[in-house]
Structures are given as structure tokens and as C-alpha cells.
Amino acid sequence: MTVSDTRLPEAPGSPPDPPASPGWQEAARRWLRSTSTGSSTVSVLMTAVLLVVLFGAGSIRYENFGYPQVALNLLVDNAYLIVLAVGMTFVILTGGIDLSSGAVVALGTVMAASLLQAGWPAPLVIVAVLATGSLLGWLMGLAIHGLQLQPFIVTLAGMFLARGICFAISGPSIPIQDDLFTAVAINVVELPGGTFLSYGAVLALVVVAVAAYVLHRTRFGRTVYAIGGSESSAALMGLAVGRTKVGVYVISGFCSALGGLLFSVYILSGWSLHGIGLELDAIAAVVIGGTLLVGGRGLVVGSLLGVLVLGTIKALIDFDGGLNSWWTKITIGVLLLVFVVLQRLTARRAGSAS
Known part of the structure; x- marks a missing residue:
């Protein structure tokens, strides 16, 4: 035995030598593999x-596609869809779904237009629309959690209910001529270089920031992720499962109503047929943004990027006037399938690694 092979005995109670820390690249790779x-x-x-x-x-x-204003127009033209996708993100993170979003958007436009036409002040109209969307979300959340019904069925019923209320209020399109709504639609936020953002786009970005804070910095947000990971485990840990499940549908209803207000400002009208299929666009944006349909994994900023991807596809097709608009749906369908397959492969790899 050589001197180099011998080791002095460690003193009792002395801590072991710390292991050599891996490089930051390897540590980052381990973190990405091991956490949702x-x-x-x-x-x-x-x-x-x-x-x-x-x-x-x-x-x-x-030629003109690379202009900065074209990129900003993705936010301007899709502000209502961004807000809608934020609400859908909360629901999908718990493993649920909300098929009523597009109908609630239409209900928001019809309510706003009809109440303004009846002489209601604009601030009171806004409160009434947001309260109605939140109430509808609360009722659906109570039915899903309290009666243990499938979110698909409950929100499908909510979709028919909201669309029916739209037609009960008014069948034809109602123009909006209120001063506040018109001012918000016309005025913009000036940015450097002659570019601009609409007030709706700014509000949508604020909603994204608030949602990101709630999901990642509050107990409610951590409970949302826990329910999506395993609802039974979340209940065993003493988390407020019921209150949180109802809460995400209230948030989705609120965001849908807010999206309806933004859409009514965008087109200055209310119509019962607005928002048909809009809930599917929101779901597609959330999934393309990386949120798992089974819940538990996802980032709200991913939903924002998903909406921008959909908006970019529409812009590309608009710039190429020779393409039929149905190519937008075809492209979105292919992207959605690709991202779902990638999510499945990632889940399988994570399961085999653990």
C-alpha cells in the first residue's frame, strides 16, 4: 500500500467532502429533464x-412583412384571443376544458351593444358584462366540482346557454356608437419609430403579466398545477381543490367576457354569431404554447406565443392573396397534431426516465 492509497480517518461528526459540482450546462439539462x-x-x-x-x-x-408594425399588429389584431387563451390556460392546467368561451365572447358583444343602445353608461356596461361572464363560469365550476360532472359536458351546455341568450337579446347585429368604446377603438399608444399598440393590446399584455404572477407566485397558482398533476394527491395534501377548480372557471368566464369587450371594441358591434369556433382557436393556442391537455404543465407566456404563432400564420396567408383562407385552418390543425405528438413523446420519455 502506497502513501497515496491511504486516507486519514475522518473526525467523528465531520461532514463528508462535498461532491464535485457539475458544470452549469449539465445542471441546467438535469433541471429541464426533472421538473415540470x-x-x-x-x-x-x-x-x-x-x-x-x-x-x-x-x-x-x-417585402413589407418584416416591418416592426407588422409584428405589433399581431398583438393588436389578436388581443381578444390572447385574453381568451389566458383563461383557457388556467382551466387546462387543472385538466379541464372550457367550450363556452367563444359563446361568452359573443354574449359579451351583444350585451355591451344592447345595453349601450338602451342608454346605460359605458362603465356600468363593462361591469355588467364581466359579472355575467364570471357568474356563468362560477355556475359551471360548481356543477363540475359539486356534481362531479365532466367539464366537456358542462361547458358544452354553457356554450348553448350563452349562445341562446345572445339570440334572445338580439338576432341582428347591433352597432356600437358609444363615445368611450369609440375612443378606445380609435386611439393608440404611440411607440418609438412611428409604431403603436392599441389599448386592447396593452390590456391583453397586462392580463398575461397578472396571470403569470398568479400562477407562479401565489398559493392559488401552485394549487392549480397540483390539481393538474394529481387531483387526489392535491386533496391529500390539504389543498383547496374544490375552491380552486371553481375559481379557474370563474377566471375563464371573466377572461371570456373581457375578450368579448375587447372584440366589441375591435369591431364596434355586437352580434350573436360572433366568436363561433373561437374557443377552439384558444385551445389550439394553449396547446401549441406547450400546455399539456391533461394538465399540470404549462406556462401562460407559452399561450401568448401560441396566439402569436396563429396570428403569424394568418398574416402570411393574408400577404399571399392567392391562398384560400382555409389554409389557415389546415396549417393550425397540422401544428396542433405535431405539438400533441411531441407532448406525448416527452411524457413517455419522462416516465421512462423516472
């Missing part, structure tokens, strides 16, 4: 890369 937040981050990065690729391809193919 990390896997969500990877999905969001994939969506961000897709957005950059699509926008870069448009800038190369079309």
Missing part, C-alpha cells in the same frame, strides 16, 4: 423558435 417547469420551458422555447422561423420566412418572402 423545465419541460414547459422547453415547449415554450420550441414555440418561440417556430414563431421566429415563421416571421423570418415571411420577412424573406414578402
Whole structure:
């Protein structure tokens, strides 16, 4: 035995030598593989890369596509869908679904237009629309949790209810001529370089920021993720499962009503047939943004990027006047399938690794 092979005995109670810490690259890779937040981050990065690729391809193919205002118009033209996707993110993170969102958007436009036409002040109209959407979400959440009904069936009933109320209020389109709504629609927030954002787009970004804070910095948000991961485990840990499940549908109803207000400002009218299929666009944006349909994993910023991806696809097709608008639906369907398959492969890899 050589001197180098011998080791002095450790003193009693002395701590063991710390292991050599791996490099930050390896530590980051381990974190991404081992945590749901990390896997969500990877999905969001994939969506961000897709957005950059699509926008870069448009800038190369079309002369004016690369202008900064074109990118900002993605926010301006899709502000209502961004808010809708935020509410849908909360629901899907718990493993639920909300099929009533598009109908609630239509209900918001019809309520706003009809109440303004009846002489109600604009602030009171806004409160009434938001309260109605929140109430509908609360009722659906109570039915889902209290009666243990499937979210698909309950929100489908909510969709028919909201759409029916729209037609009960008014069948024809109602123009909006209120001064406040018109001012919000016309005025913009000036940005450097001659660019601008609408007030609706600014509000949508504020909603995203608030939602991100709630999901990642509050007990309510942590409970949302816990329910999506395992509702039974969340209940065993003493978390407020019932209150949280009802709460996410209230948030979704509120966001749908707010999306309806933004949509009514965007087009200055209310109509019972507005928002048909809009809930599917919101679901597609959330899934493309990296949120798992089974719940438990996802980031609200991913839903924002998902909406921007959908908006970029629509913009590309608009710039190419020769393409039929149905190519938008075809492209979104292909993207949705690809991201669902990638989510399944990622889940299987995570399961085999554990």
C-alpha cells in the first residue's frame, strides 16, 4: 500500500467532502429533464423558435412583412384571443376544458351593444358584462366540482346557454356608437419609430403579466398545477381543490367576457354569431404554447406565443392573396397534431426516465 492509497480517518461528526459540482450546462439539462417547469420551458422555447422561423420566412418572402408594425399588429389584431387563451390556460392546467368561451365572447358583444343602445353608461356596461361572464363560469365550476360532472359536458351546455341568450337579446347585429368604446377603438399608444399598440393590446399584455404572477407566485397558482398533476394527491395534501377548480372557471368566464369587450371594441358591434369556433382557436393556442391537455404543465407566456404563432400564420396567408383562407385552418390543425405528438413523446420519455 502506497502513501497515496491511504486516507486519514475522518473526525467523528465531520461532514463528508462535498461532491464535485457539475458544470452549469449539465445542471441546467438535469433541471429541464426533472421538473415540470423545465419541460414547459422547453415547449415554450420550441414555440418561440417556430414563431421566429415563421416571421423570418415571411420577412424573406414578402417585402413589407418584416416591418416592426407588422409584428405589433399581431398583438393588436389578436388581443381578444390572447385574453381568451389566458383563461383557457388556467382551466387546462387543472385538466379541464372550457367550450363556452367563444359563446361568452359573443354574449359579451351583444350585451355591451344592447345595453349601450338602451342608454346605460359605458362603465356600468363593462361591469355588467364581466359579472355575467364570471357568474356563468362560477355556475359551471360548481356543477363540475359539486356534481362531479365532466367539464366537456358542462361547458358544452354553457356554450348553448350563452349562445341562446345572445339570440334572445338580439338576432341582428347591433352597432356600437358609444363615445368611450369609440375612443378606445380609435386611439393608440404611440411607440418609438412611428409604431403603436392599441389599448386592447396593452390590456391583453397586462392580463398575461397578472396571470403569470398568479400562477407562479401565489398559493392559488401552485394549487392549480397540483390539481393538474394529481387531483387526489392535491386533496391529500390539504389543498383547496374544490375552491380552486371553481375559481379557474370563474377566471375563464371573466377572461371570456373581457375578450368579448375587447372584440366589441375591435369591431364596434355586437352580434350573436360572433366568436363561433373561437374557443377552439384558444385551445389550439394553449396547446401549441406547450400546455399539456391533461394538465399540470404549462406556462401562460407559452399561450401568448401560441396566439402569436396563429396570428403569424394568418398574416402570411393574408400577404399571399392567392391562398384560400382555409389554409389557415389546415396549417393550425397540422401544428396542433405535431405539438400533441411531441407532448406525448416527452411524457413517455419522462416516465421512462423516472
